[in-house]
Amino acid sequence: MMPLFSAQTPSPFPLFRRGRVVITSGSLFFQARYACLLLGLALLASLLYNPLLARVGAAPEYAFALLLSSLGLVLGVYLLHCLGKVGLVLAPLFGLVLSLFTYITALYYLEPGPSFIGAMAETTGEEAGVYITFASVGTILAGVAAYTGVVWQTRRFFSHLNVFILVFFGIHLLFAQSNNLTRHATKEMRHAAKWSMEYLTDPIKYALQYVNGEKGRVDTLRNLPSAAAFPASLRPQEPLTIVLVVGESLRADHLSMNGYARSTTPLLAKERLVNFPRTRSTAAWTRESVIGIFTNRLPEQEQSSHGSFVSILQKLGFTVATYSANTKPNRSDYSFAILTEGAKRFYSPRPDMIMVGQLQQQLDAAQGFSLHILSPYGSHFGYRDGYPKEDAAFTPDDYNYPLSTSEIPTIINSYDNTVLYTDKVLSAAIDLLRSKNAVLIYVSDHGESLGEEGRFFHGQNTAAEQRQVPFFLWFSESFRAANPAIIAALEGHTKEQVHHSNLFHTLLGIAGISTPLRDPARDLTQVQP
Numbered sequence: 001m002m003p004l005f006s007a008q009t010p011s012p013f014p015l016f017r018r019g020r021v022v023i024t025s026g027s028l029f030f031q032a033r034y035a036c037l038l039l040g041l042a043l044l045a046s047l048l049y050n051p052l053l054a055r056v057g058a059a060p061e062y063a064f065a066l067l068l069s070s071l072g073l074v075l076g077v078y079l080l081h082c083l084g085k086v087g088l089v090l091a092p093l094f095g096l097v098l099s100l101f102t103y104i105t106a107l108y109y110l111e112p113g114p115s116f117i118g119a120m121a122e123t124t125g126e127e128a129g130v131y132i133t134f135a136s137v138g139t140i141l142a143g144v145a146a147y148t149g150v151v152w153q154t155r156r157f158f159s160h161l162n163v164f165i166l167v168f169f170g171i172h173l174l175f176a177q178s179n180n181l182t183r184h185a186t187k188e189m190r191h192a193a194k195w196s197m198e199y200l201t202d203p204i205k206y207a208l209q210y211v212n213g214e215k216g217r218v219d220t221l222r223n224l225p226s227a228a229a230f231p232a233s234l235r236p237q238e239p240l241t242i243v244l245v246v247g248e249s250l251r252a253d254h255l256s257m258n259g260y261a262r263s264t265t266p267l268l269a270k271e272r273l274v275n276f277p278r279t280r281s282t283a284a285w286t287r288e289s290v291i292g293i294f295t296n297r298l299p300e301q302e303q304s305s306h307g308s309f310v311s312i313l314q315k316l317g318f319t320v321a322t323y324s325a326n327t328k329p330n331r332s333d334y335s336f337a338i339l340t341e342g343a344k345r346f347y348s349p350r351p352d353m354i355m356v357g358q359l360q361q362q363l364d365a366a367q368g369f370s371l372h373i374l375s376p377y378g379s380h381f382g383y384r385d386g387y388p389k390e391d392a393a394f395t396p397d398d399y400n401y402p403l404s405t406s407e408i409p410t411i412i413n414s415y416d417n418t419v420l421y422t423d424k425v426l427s428a429a430i431d432l433l434r435s436k437n438a439v440l441i442y443v444s445d446h447g448e449s450l451g452e453e454g455r456f457f458h459g460q461n462t463a464a465e466q467r468q469v470p471f472f473l474w475f476s477e478s479f480r481a482a483n484p485a486i487i488a489a490l491e492g493h494t495k496e497q498v499h500h501s502n503l504f505h506t507l508l509g510i511a512g513i514s515t516p517l518r519d520p521a522r523d524l525t526q527v528q529p
Contacts, residue, residue, distance in 0.1 A: 221338050228311035235512035241438040242371045248378030251447030252468045254419050264419040267427035274490045279471035281446045282500045284461045287335040289445040292500035294339040299499050308339040309504050318369040321362050323355045325377035351388055352376040352425045360432050383414040387421035408451040430474055437478045444469035486525045493524045
C-alpha cells in the first residue's frame with residue numbers, strides 16, 4: 001500500500017505539475033479511498049469514545065453528519081493551493097479562520113450571522129478569553145503542526161487532498177466529543193444535508209454584511225433627527241432626579257420578585273416597586289437594544305424616526321451623566337455613546353458598587369433637574385467577575401471553560417449570584433434617593449441563555465429567554481405624594497405585555513414633559529380607554 005505521507009511517493013496521479021492542477025482517475029480513487037477510510041475511523045472513534053451520544057439520546061450517525069458537513073470547507077481550502085506560493089500562506093489562514101468560526105458556533109450553539117461576526121469583532125479581550133480553551137488552542141496547534149509537518153516533508157503545496165481531510169476531519173472529530181454538540185443531532189443532520197460549500201462561504205458573507213451594515217447603522221443613528229428639535233415643555237414641579245439603570249444580560253425569570261424559586265431580590269422585595277414582569281427587549285444584544293430603550297423605535301421597525309430622549313431632557317435643563325462598567329470606551333458602546341451625546345461620562349472598574357459611589361458624588365454636587373444613566377457590569381459573562389467572592393451565596397460557582405451542559409447547575413449558581421449582587425447595588429442606589437424627589441428605573445438590555453437546548457450567552461433573537469427582561473420602577477415618597485395619578489396609571493399596566501419601546505414615552509411622562517413625540521398609546525403613565 002502506498003504510504004499516506006511520503007515525499008518519495010511516485011506520482012501516477014499528481015495533483016500539481018508545473019503550476020497546473022492535474023487530476024486523474026487514479027488520483028481520485030486514491031484520495032476517495034483515504035477519505036472513506038478516515039470518515040469510517042472518525043465515526044468509529046466517536047461512537048466508542050463518546051458515550052454521551054447514547055446518554056442524551058442523540059442519533060449515532062450524528063458524528064458522521066458533523067464530519068460530513070466539513071467536506072466543503074476541506075475542498076474549498078484545498079483549491080486555494082492552486083494559487084501557488086500565495087496559496088501556501090492563504091490556505092492555512094483561511095482554514096484556521098473557518099475552523100474557529102465553526103468551533104465557536106458549534107461549541108456554544110450560536111446562530112451564525114452578521115450579528116455573530118459583530119459580537120466577535122466588538123468583544124473585549126476579556127470576553128474573547130472565554131473561547132481560548134485547552135480544546136481550542138489544541139485544535140489550532142494541531143492543525144498548524146500538521147500543515148507545517150507535511151509542507152516540510154513533501155516540499156510541496158499539499159500534494160495529497162487526504163492530508164487536508166485528515167487535518168480538518170481531526171478538528172471536527174474534536175467537535176464530536178463535545179457533550180454540548182451531542183444534544184443537537186437533528187440540527188446538525190439538517191446542516192449536513194445542505195451543500196457543504198456553504199460552510200466555506202458563510203463566514204465571508206456574514207463578515208461583508210457586518211462591515212457594510214455597521215457603516216450604514218452608525219450613519220443612520222447619527223443622522224436621526226434630533227428629538228430636541230421638536231417643541232417640548234416641562235410641567236412646574238420640584239427639581240426631579242431620574243436614575244435610569246440599563247442592566248446587563250439579566251433575564252426576568254431569575255428574579256424572585258417575578259416568581260423565581262431562589263431569593264435573588266430580597267432587598268428589592270422590601271421596596272414599593274411598580275414591576276412589569278412581562279417585558280420584551282428590542283433585541284438580544286446590547287448595541288441594538290439600547291436603540292429601542294432610548295428612542296421611539298417600535299418592535300416591528302428596524303429604525304427609529306428620531307433620536308434619543310436624552311436630548312429633550314438636556315434642552316429642558318436636565319444635567320445628564322452616564323456611568324459605565326467599562327473602564328474605557330470600546331466599539332460595542334457606539335450606540336450608547338451616540339444616544340447619550342453631550343452627557344458627562346464616568347467609567348468605573350468592577351464591582352458595580354463602585355459605580356454607586358460615583359453616583360453619590362454626582363448627586364451631592366447636582367443642583368436642579370438631573371438624569372443619571374448607569375450601565376453596570378451586571379450579569380454579563382463571566383458571571384464570577386460580576387460579584388465579590390464574599391457575596392457568593394449560591395455555591396459551587398466555579399464553572400469551567402468552555403461552558404458545558406453538564407455544569408448547568410454551577411453556571412446558574414454563579415449567574416444567580418450576579419442577580420443577588422445587582423439587588424444589593426440597586427438597593428444602595430435607592431438609599432441615595434430616598435430624601436429627594438426621585439425615580440429609579442431599571443430595565444435590562446437583554447436576557448441570557450443558561451444551557452437551554454445547549455445555548456449559552458446571548459445574541460440570538462429567536463431564543464425566548466434572551467428577550468424577556470426585567471423592568472421595574474421605584475419612586476421616592478416625595479414623588480409618590482405629588483404624582484398619585486402617574487403611580488396609579490403605571491400600576492394599572494403591570495399585567496400587560498410591554499416592550500423596550502414603552503420606555504421612551506413613559507420616561508417623558510414621568511418627567512412631566514409634553515412633546516409631540518410622546519405617544520399616549522405607548523406611555524404607561526397614561527390610563528388607556
